[in-house]
Amino acid sequence: MGNALRFLYSNCCKPTAAGDSDSLGPHGVSSATVGVSALAHDLFHFENTSQVPEGLSKHVKSSKKAQANWYRKLVDAWKEAKPPPRTPEEAARLVIQTLKRHQKADVEGLLTFYGLPLPHTLVEVVAQPPTSLPHGVQYEMHTLPVDAKAVADGDTVTVYVSTADPRESSTVPANIHAAAVRRSEARSRRNYEEADALHKQIIDAGYRMLSFQNEEVLAKKYRIRLRGIDAPESAMPYGKEAKMELTKVLQGKSLRVLIYGEDRYGRCVGDIYCNGIFVQELMLKKGLAWHYSAYDKRPELETWEKEARAKRVGLWASKNPEKPWDWRKDRREAN
Structure with missing residues (x-):
């Protein structure tokens, strides 16, 4: 078996303790491993035993012989994938592509068995990053990796930019530079009380000391509102899902x-x-x-919203979902 499958089996699919049986997924492993790691576990098991997972027949109509043929093909496809699937979307695409000639119901049943995205929910992102700054851009920033806690909701995130960045370096107040140096000295003396007090001064000024590539970096804080979209508020339907998706995309990324x-x-x-x-x-x-058309007229954003509406994915599973700007207005008026 390829290293990718062996790694996932040994690190993500360890046997679940008996006391955790309530959290088991339909294929018999912990619900925390549903998805990529669970599929890798079963492919690893199949190559060693030629046995398909118990319970799969409840989700698909084909015979055990046909199921074994699927897994044989999936094992080969996984080995050939470079890089191997790492996200649920990548694993789902591998399954769909490998079994595209089989019955739709069986493919969707297999995906459902592993908690992987169904074909109609998969998204192909086509827009390319601009090679030059578009009209209206005031400036460009390149951030340090994003912390999961920095994502406030589905359209707002807090980021940090290193003050070593040329645009930032000339604007850092002298007292903040000095506080960063003094904090480093205090930490070297193990005077953590003084170091914490200096860091509070840095934070109050809109900066922070962050660990990056084994170094302490002075960084400027920015709150970013994603232009042209408006996600459901946290208390609205799909508010939590929007925040989770944005967190999944941005976490740990520059x-x-x-x-x-x-x-x-x-x-x-x-x-x-x-x-x-x-x-x-x-x-x-x-x-x-939603496409926030009141503030952004880009036609491609309107098109992408219409595509989601047509597929009835996400919040569009509801026939008439409440718009977040209406939701906010109603609550302002109520107060």
């Missing part, structure tokens, strides 16, 4: 952000690109945001 201005709350309004993906496109196509 971002390219094109800033167009500020909103009335002092947030920078910008387009975010993450590993070559235009984040607003992804959120719209997954049905986790």
Whole structure:
């Protein structure tokens, strides 16, 4: 078996304790491993035993012989994939592509068995990061990796930019530079009380000391409002799902952000690109945001929303979902 499958089997699919039986997924492993690791576990098991997982027949109509043929093909496809699937979307695409000639119901049943995305929910992101700054961009920033806790909801994230960045270096107040140096000295003396007090001074000024590549980095804080979309508020249907999706996309990643201005709350309004993906496109196509047409007239955003509506994915599973700007207005008026 390929190293990718062996790694996932040994690290993600360890046997579940008997006391955890309530959290088992339909294929008999912990619900925390449903998805990529569970599929890898079963492919590893199949290559060693030629046995398909128990319970699969409850989700598909084909015979055990046909199921074995699927797994044989999936084992080969997984080995040949470079790189191997790492996300539920990648694993789902491998299954769909490998079994595309088989019955749709069986393919969807197999995906459901592993908790993987169904074909109609998969998103193809097509927009490419611009090679030059588009009209209206005031400046561009490249952030340090994003912390999961920095994602406030489906359209707002807090980011940090190193003050070593040429645009930032000339604007750092002298007292903040001095506080960063003094904090480092205090930490070397193990005077953590003084170091914490200095860090509070740095934070209050809109900066923070962050660990990056085994070094302490002084970074400037920015709150980013994703331009052109409006995600459900946290208390609305699909609000939690929108936040989770944005967190999954951004967590641990360094971002390219094109800033167009500020909103009335002092947030920078910008387009975010993450590993070559235009984040607003992804959120719209997954049905986790509206095109905020009152503030952004880009036709492609309107098209991406219409695609999600037509597929009835995400919040569009409801016939008439409440718009977040109406939701906010109603609550302001109620107060």
